[in-house]
Amino acid sequence: MTEAVVTPDPRILPDVAKLRIGVLGGTGEQGRGLARRLAIAGHQVVIGSRDATRAQDLAAGLGHGVTGASNQDCAANSDVIIAAIPWDGHGELLTSLRAELAGKILIDCVNPLGFDKQGAFALTVAEGSAAQQAANLLPDSQVVGAFHHISAVLLLDENIDSVDTDVLVLGDDRAATDIVQALANRIPGMRGIFAGRLRNCHQVEAFTANLISMNRRYKAHTGVRITDV
Numbered sequence: 001m002t003e004a005v006v007t008p009d010p011r012i013l014p015d016v017a018k019l020r021i022g023v024l025g026g027t028g029e030q031g032r033g034l035a036r037r038l039a040i041a042g043h044q045v046v047i048g049s050r051d052a053t054r055a056q057d058l059a060a061g062l063g064h065g066v067t068g069a070s071n072q073d074c075a076a077n078s079d080v081i082i083a084a085i086p087w088d089g090h091g092e093l094l095t096s097l098r099a100e101l102a103g104k105i106l107i108d109c110v111n112p113l114g115f116d117k118q119g120a121f122a123l124t125v126a127e128g129s130a131a132q133q134a135a136n137l138l139p140d141s142q143v144v145g146a147f148h149h150i151s152a153v154l155l156l157d158e159n160i161d162s163v164d165t166d167v168l169v170l171g172d173d174r175a176a177t178d179i180v181q182a183l184a185n186r187i188p189g190m191r192g193i194f195a196g197r198l199r200n201c202h203q204v205e206a207f208t209a210n211l212i213s214m215n216r217r218y219k220a221h222t223g224v225r226i227t228d229v
Contacts, residue, residue, distance in 0.1 A: 013182035013192075014175075020044040021183070022078025024071055024093065025085035027051075027058050030109065033155025034082055034147060037163065039064035041186040048074025075100035080107065080179065082147065083134065087112045087123070090130055094137045102140035105176050107183075108201075109147035111208040119213050122206030129201040131170065144171035144180045145201040146192070148208055151221035162189035165223030169194050170201045193226050 021038050025031040026047025039045040039062070047062075048071040049055035055068030075081055075097045083106055085093055090110050094101070110130040112123040127133040131145035146169045154163050167184035169192050171177040181192030195204065207224075214222045 013178050016179055016182040019079045022074040022081040023047045024083050027055055029152035031084035033152045035066050036062045037155055037187045039066045046074050072100055080105045082107045084109055094134055101138055105142045107144050107146050107180055108134045111148055111205045113209055120209040122209050129205050131198050131201040135198055142173045142176040144176050146180050148204055149211055149224050154221050164189040166226050167192045168204050170196050170198055172198050
């Protein structure tokens with residue numbers, strides 16, 4: 001008798017409540033905002049910086065048990081690490097942390113953008129996208145692209161309890177993308193949606209330029225919602 005093939009239910013995600021989250025670039029607005037929301041959701045969160053003292057000072061201001069450390073300690077002592085760093089220093093910093101990031105999930109939310117008088121525009125990345133660059137530089141890590149389209153203003157606003165948006169999650173390893181989707185789901189209002197393999201991350205990163213244009217036109221903090229899922 002032929003055995004039936006069981007297809008995994010994409011809505012069933014792992015329990016990630018006990019994961020310790022590190023945020024590289026956690027002293028910037030995006031990094032601090034994600035750190036704050038994940039800490040409120042119950043995670044141990046550490047923000048990293050080249051200057052550990054600065055990271056500790058900003059972490060104290062976030063509250064909710066967030067701590068600060070050097071980038072090296074942040075990466076070494078976290079289960080899952082978010083890269084929320086400026087594009088200009090992206091490759092250099094990740095290369096310097098290759099050993100600390102080995103065997104771990106790196107969530108890359110970096111958007112390679114330029115700005116001129118006409119507004120934001122997507123930059124050309126030799127590897128295809130920031131996430132693909134990260135994957136090339138970190139062969140011993142599982143790189144996942146996510147959290148590209150979340151407004152730092154909303155993340156940091158203490159008067160907003162729910163950040164209502166979908167988080168597009170891209171990667172080549174099913175277990176890793178499931179974990180990142182589950183992490184996104186722990187922030188009230190957010191929903192992690194698998195959006196394809198890492199090779200498709202360029203257009204997701206680039207779409208941030210469109211959202212910035214919408215924000216400027218409508219004086220808003222736009223996000224993304226996927227229908228019929």
